[in-house]
Amino acid sequence: MIIKNSTLSALDLSWILLMTITTANAFVAETAEPSLAITALICGSIAYKGRRIMDYFMELNHANSTIQFFMRSYFHVFPAMIFLSDLFSEELAALTAL
Amino acid sequence: MTITATDFNLNGSGTVTQEPETLNKIPGNRAVWVGIFAEMTEFALFFLVYFIAKAHYPEQFNQGPLKLNTLAGMLNTFALISSSYFVAKALAAIRINKPDQSIKWLWRAVCCGGIYLVIKVWEYHWNVGQGIETNTNKFYTMYYYMTFNHLLHVGWASGSLLWAIHQLKVGRYTQKNHLGFTAIACYWHMVDLAWVIIFPLLYVLR
Numbered sequence: 001m002i003i004k005n006s007t008l009s010a011l012d013l014s015w016i017l018l019m020t021i022t023t024a025n026a027f028v029a030e031t032a033e034p035s036l037a038i039t040a041l042i043c044g045s046i047a048y049k050g051r052r053i054m055d056y057f058m059e060l061n062h063a064n065s066t067i068q069f070f071m072r073s074y075f076h077v078f079p080a081m082i083f084l085s086d087l088f089s090e091e092l093a094a095l096t097a098l
Numbered sequence: 099m100t101i102t103a104t105d106f107n108l109n110g111s112g113t114v115t116q117e118p119e120t121l122n123k124i125p126g127n128r129a130v131w132v133g134i135f136a137e138m139t140e141f142a143l144f145f146l147v148y149f150i151a152k153a154h155y156p157e158q159f160n161q162g163p164l165k166l167n168t169l170a171g172m173l174n175t176f177a178l179i180s181s182s183y184f185v186a187k188a189l190a191a192i193r194i195n196k197p198d199q200s201i202k203w204l205w206r207a208v209c210c211g212g213i214y215l216v217i218k219v220w221e222y223h224w225n226v227g228q229g230i231e232t233n234t235n236k237f238y239t240m241y242y243y244m245t246f247n248h249l250l251h252v253g254w255a256s257g258s259l260l261w262a263i264h265q266l267k268v269g270r271y272t273q274k275n276h277l278g279f280t281a282i283a284c285y286w287h288m289v290d291l292a293w294v295i296i297f298p299l300l301y302v303l304r
Contacts, residue, residue, distance in 0.1 A: 011190070015183040019176060025302050026172040029163065034304040042298045049294045053179075057186045058287040064124045067131060074138060078145060078295055082303070085149035093153040 014056040021045050039086045043079035050075030126281025134288045137251070141292045144244050148299060155236045160304045162237030165230060170221040171301035174214050175293060178252075181210030182290040185259070185283045195273040197266050204263050207286070211256035218249050241300050248289070248296055255289045258282045 025045055032038050051072065055061035060068045085092055124131060152159040188203035225231070232242045262282045265271045271279045 011183060011186050015179065018179045022172060022175045022179065022297075025298055026168050026175075029168045029171075029302040034160065039303060042302055046295055046298055050291055053182060053287060053291055053294065057182045057290070058284055059125055059186075062122065064122060067124060070135065074142075075291075078142070081145070081149065082299070085153060086303075089153045089156060092149065096150045096153065 010056050014052050018049055018052060021049055036083075036087065039083055043083045046082070047075050047079040050079075126284045127277055130281035130284055134285060137288060137292070140247075141295070144240075144247070145295065145299070148240050148244070151236050151240055158235045158237045162235070162241065163301055163304050165228060166241070166301055167221055167224055168301050170217050170224070171297055174217050174221075175297050177210045177214040177217065178290045178293050181207040181214075182287050184210065185286050188262075189276070189280060189283050192266070192271060192273060192276050192279060197269075197272070200271075201263055201266050204259055204266070208256055208259050208263070211252055211259065214252050215249065215256075218245065244296055244300065248292060251289045251292070255286050258285060 025042065028038060028042065054068075054071050054075070058071075060071055184203045184207035188200045188207065191197070191200035191203055230238050232239055259282065262271065262279050265278065
């Protein structure tokens, strides 16, 4: 695909990328067997999609640094927690048993 | 693959430096960000409960997503991403003093919100047909709790978009005064962001 001298904005490109990643995620859901590698891939896609929406749709990439920090942290922390809760599921179960 | 896009400007209208309302500022107003952080905290608690429940009932959380309608989840994600895109386009249009265009983009966003709600209601009916109900097991309890809560957010956020359309029509949101509109847009994007995590947790990851 070659797009030259277009007026494709960051918004348009973000929309295309987000739709593509979502389709890929759904394909993974339907076909792939669960594994840590798949979990890592999905966590990466969550972090990327979140960042893309925050930076270009929400326009946080040049906004107030405190808001930027907390919002970006959210999409670093939760994908990491998804992966870690999968990796250490037995330990988490033991830690939270009543 | 080569993509050479020449106009990578914020919202496709003007450069970042020409839009001082976004530079080092709080988008919208402080009040909406208090709301956004409160909502994000609420969803964070749901996610924590999900992690703990999954650790205790791995079999249910492994089998649960297989019985859900992935197509419905994917179409809902498309609807929310597209609606966020339309809202951002609407904001770009008002910045260049095109309220009519802004209203058109917002109607598209509202339609996407409506499509989301219709698909979700259809999905719940489909689930019941498959024997998936709130008390089927722990995974489906989490599924209904998270998705119904999110559905409520989409519902009232769609109402706020309708309010923005009304304000644009009566001329209260203009090129020079649209902070309320920006606040509504931020809230809508937050609803989209929550779904970005919910969709893979419930439909993709096992």
